[in-house]
Amino acid sequence: MGAGRESGSLPRFAALPVGVVVALQAVVLTLLSSRYGFHRDELYFLAAGKRPAWGYVDQPPITPWLARASTALFGETPMGLRAVATLLAMATVVVVVLITREGGGGRGAQLFTAVATALSTYVLVVSHMLATNTADMLLWSLIAFFGLRLLRTGDGRWWLAVGAAAGLGMMNKWLVLLLLSGLGIGVAVAGPRRVLRTWWLAAGVGVAAVLTAPVVLWQASHGWPMLTVASGISEDDGGQNRVLFVPMQLVYLSPVLVPVWVAGLLRPWRDAGVRWARALAIAYPVVCVELLALGGKPYYSVPLLLPLVALGAVPALRWLARTGTVARALTGVAAAVCVVVSVLIGLPVLPAPALGPVLAVNKESGEQVGWPEFADTVAAAWAQVPDKDTAVILAGNYGEAGALEYYGPERGLPQPYSPHMSFADWGPPPDRLVGPVLLIGRLERGSPASRLITGCRTVVMNHNAEGLDNDEDGVTISLCGTLTRPWSAAWPQLRHYY
Known part of the structure; x- marks a missing residue:
C-alpha cells in the first residue's frame, strides 16, 4: 500500500506536559488505592488468578492474570492489586493523546486531552480499581489509535497492530467485537476502502485469531458459559439498560466533555484534513445501536468516547479561543464543578459513611466497603x-x-x-x-x-x-x-x- 502523510509531519508529542499529567495521575491513584478496600470483583480476580486458565465462566483470562501478576510484584493488598490498574490508566491517557496528535493536535490540544481523559468520571472509576473495563479502556483506545494510523497513512502494516490489539481485547472482554464491527462498517461506508485491499488485512486477522483461539476453545469446551451470562444480563437488565442508555452517555465521562466528543463526531465531516477518520465517527453510533439491540449496559460504549474526545480537542480549543471572556469564564466554572463531581464520584476521597449519595451514581464505591x-x-x-x-x-x-x-x-x-x-x-x-x-x-x-x-x-x-x-x-x-x-x-x- 502507498503511504500517505508520514508521522514526521505530525506535531511533536508533548512529552513534558503530558508526562506531568500522567505522573500526577499515578501519584493520586497510588495514594488513594488503599482507601476503602477490595471491590467484590477484585476479590474474585484474586481467586481466579490463583487458578490460571484460558477462560472463566464470565470472562476471558487477562484481568485475572493481571491481578495475579500485580499482587505477585506489589503484594496481595488493595494497593498492590491496583498498581496494574494505575499503569493501565496511565497508558490510556498516553494513547488517547496520541490520537489527538494523529488528528493534528499540537501541544495545547494534547495537554487538554490528557487532562480531560485523566479527570473524566469513567476513567477515574475504572482507574481506582482493577476491573475488566480498566484493560478494555486501554485496548479500545489502542485499536482506535492503530486503526486511525492505518486509515491516515494507508500503510497496511498497521493491520498487524490492529490484529494484536483486537486479539488481546478478545482475551479480556468480547465486547471488542462491537468496536471492530463498528469500525468495519465505518470503513465500508466512508472509507478509505483502499486499506481493505491488502494482504496485510489477512495477516492482521491471523494475529488476532492466534491470540483468540485458546480463549474461544476454552469457552467452546465448557458450553459457552460467557454467552449464558451475557443473555442473563440482557434478560434481567435489558429494559433498564435501554432506558438509561442515552442519558448515561451524557454523564459517564462528564457533562462538560459532551460538546468535545460531539465535536469529535462532527469534525471528520467538516475538516477535510481528517476525513480519513470518518470511520471512527460512524463506529460510535453503530456500537450504540448494537448495544441498544442487545440490551447491553450503557457504559459498554464509553471507551469509544475517549478517541472522540481526542479528535474534538482541536475544535474545542478553537471555539474557546474565539469566544468572549465571559463565556470562557463560565466554561471554566462548569469544568471545575464537573471535575469536583468526577473526583467525588470516581475516587475514594469521602469518608466511607458519607458515601450514600455517591452510591446513586457509582455503586461500585459501596462494594469496596x-x-x-x-x-x-x-x-x-x-x-x-x-x-x-x-x-x-x-x-x-x-x-x-x-x-x-x-x-x-x-x-x-x-x-x-x-x-x-x-x-x-x-x-x-x-x-x-x-x-x-x-x-x-x-x-x-x-x-x-x-x-x-x-x-x-x-x-x-x-x-x-x-x-x-x-x-x-x-x-x-x-x-x-x-x-x-x-x-x-x-x-x-x-x-x-x-
Missing part, C-alpha cells in the same frame, strides 16, 4: 457450628466466596465454596463433608437449593460498620442441616450465573 467485617460476621457464625470437621461454608456469590478465601484463614475459617460463576467450577465440596452447612444468603422458596439444603435457621445478619446500603448489608447467615443428596450430585442443581 465492609468485607473484613463480613468475614468477622461469618467467623462469629462459624463458631456456633457443631461438627466443624464435616461442615461447609457455602457462599451465595463470588464476592462473598472471594472475601472469605482472602480474609478467612486469619480468622480460622475453612475454604469456602460457592456455586456462583467460576467458583462453581472450583467446587463442589468433597462428599465426605456431609454437613452442617453455614449458608450465606437466603434460599428462594421453590428453588433447587431449598430442596437440597434443609433445616435452616438464621444465625446472624451481616451489617457493615459504616452503615452503607451495599449488596452485603443485611445478608443473612444461616445454619442448616445436611444435604438431601451428596455434594457431587447436588452441585449441578445449585450452580447459578446471576
Whole structure:
C-alpha cells in the first residue's frame, strides 16, 4: 500500500506536559488505592488468578492474570492489586493523546486531552480499581489509535497492530467485537476502502485469531458459559439498560466533555484534513445501536468516547479561543464543578459513611466497603457450628466466596465454596463433608437449593460498620442441616450465573 502523510509531519508529542499529567495521575491513584478496600470483583480476580486458565465462566483470562501478576510484584493488598490498574490508566491517557496528535493536535490540544481523559468520571472509576473495563479502556483506545494510523497513512502494516490489539481485547472482554464491527462498517461506508485491499488485512486477522483461539476453545469446551451470562444480563437488565442508555452517555465521562466528543463526531465531516477518520465517527453510533439491540449496559460504549474526545480537542480549543471572556469564564466554572463531581464520584476521597449519595451514581464505591467485617460476621457464625470437621461454608456469590478465601484463614475459617460463576467450577465440596452447612444468603422458596439444603435457621445478619446500603448489608447467615443428596450430585442443581 502507498503511504500517505508520514508521522514526521505530525506535531511533536508533548512529552513534558503530558508526562506531568500522567505522573500526577499515578501519584493520586497510588495514594488513594488503599482507601476503602477490595471491590467484590477484585476479590474474585484474586481467586481466579490463583487458578490460571484460558477462560472463566464470565470472562476471558487477562484481568485475572493481571491481578495475579500485580499482587505477585506489589503484594496481595488493595494497593498492590491496583498498581496494574494505575499503569493501565496511565497508558490510556498516553494513547488517547496520541490520537489527538494523529488528528493534528499540537501541544495545547494534547495537554487538554490528557487532562480531560485523566479527570473524566469513567476513567477515574475504572482507574481506582482493577476491573475488566480498566484493560478494555486501554485496548479500545489502542485499536482506535492503530486503526486511525492505518486509515491516515494507508500503510497496511498497521493491520498487524490492529490484529494484536483486537486479539488481546478478545482475551479480556468480547465486547471488542462491537468496536471492530463498528469500525468495519465505518470503513465500508466512508472509507478509505483502499486499506481493505491488502494482504496485510489477512495477516492482521491471523494475529488476532492466534491470540483468540485458546480463549474461544476454552469457552467452546465448557458450553459457552460467557454467552449464558451475557443473555442473563440482557434478560434481567435489558429494559433498564435501554432506558438509561442515552442519558448515561451524557454523564459517564462528564457533562462538560459532551460538546468535545460531539465535536469529535462532527469534525471528520467538516475538516477535510481528517476525513480519513470518518470511520471512527460512524463506529460510535453503530456500537450504540448494537448495544441498544442487545440490551447491553450503557457504559459498554464509553471507551469509544475517549478517541472522540481526542479528535474534538482541536475544535474545542478553537471555539474557546474565539469566544468572549465571559463565556470562557463560565466554561471554566462548569469544568471545575464537573471535575469536583468526577473526583467525588470516581475516587475514594469521602469518608466511607458519607458515601450514600455517591452510591446513586457509582455503586461500585459501596462494594469496596465492609468485607473484613463480613468475614468477622461469618467467623462469629462459624463458631456456633457443631461438627466443624464435616461442615461447609457455602457462599451465595463470588464476592462473598472471594472475601472469605482472602480474609478467612486469619480468622480460622475453612475454604469456602460457592456455586456462583467460576467458583462453581472450583467446587463442589468433597462428599465426605456431609454437613452442617453455614449458608450465606437466603434460599428462594421453590428453588433447587431449598430442596437440597434443609433445616435452616438464621444465625446472624451481616451489617457493615459504616452503615452503607451495599449488596452485603443485611445478608443473612444461616445454619442448616445436611444435604438431601451428596455434594457431587447436588452441585449441578445449585450452580447459578446471576
